[in-house]
Amino acid sequence: MTKTIKNLEWRYAVKKFDAERTLSEKKIEGLKKAFNLTATSYGLQPITLIVLQNKALQDELVAHSYQQQQVAQASHVLVICIQKIISKDYITNYFKQVKKIRGTSDTILDSFKDAMVDDFSKKDILEIRQWAKNQAYLALGNLLTICAMEKIDSCPMEGFDPEGYDTVLQLKSKGLTSVLVLPVGYRANDDMFSEFKKVRKDLEDSVIEIR
Secondary structure (H helix, E strand, O other), X not given: OHHHHHHHHHOOEOOOEOOOOOOOHHHHHHHHHHHHOOOOHHHOOOXXXXXXXXXXHHHHHHOOOOOOOHXXXXXXXXXXXXXXXXXXXXXXXXXXXXXXXXXXOHHHHHHHHHHHHHHHHOOXXXXXXXXXXXXXXXXXXHHHHHHHHOOOEEXXXXXXXXXXXXXXXXXXXXXXXEEEEEEEEOEOOOOHHHHOOOOOOOHHHHOOOOO
């Protein structure tokens, strides 16, 4: 646990990446697997990860990132997207995957599947997208922790134009929309923010214990 806390203290939101350093395929593969293992509501995984390593596209996305240069400098840019619609087919495909992996019979699964289809049919688009976005934040938190453990530098971003990203990355045709951005790589030696002390509440003001 001590090592984990030390790694979390080491991480910060990088303001300048070393554009000459690139993450290994092994590191990226680990991040992809960590994303896929993130817990999500119902296990539906209404989220998709775009792993971008293309300097021309990264440069283009800076204009849709309020000129935050980390997007261009980073080794890779991870873009967390959500499904625009959770349809009956989407839910049915999830249950097919459950049956395939666990061998659970339709007799057991059908009532749960039908209840889920009915539940989502009653939700409006905004409600579904907010629910899906909540799952994206779970994935972001998971990725930030894994980055810290693996000594991968990162900079979580909400400040970007999703419409611009969706257009550049052609996400609309995939039924996706971008909600969070995470440039990853290695901090530059001259990023002065790496030396700043973390500003957090005192632990007793952040945590309430009930025994």
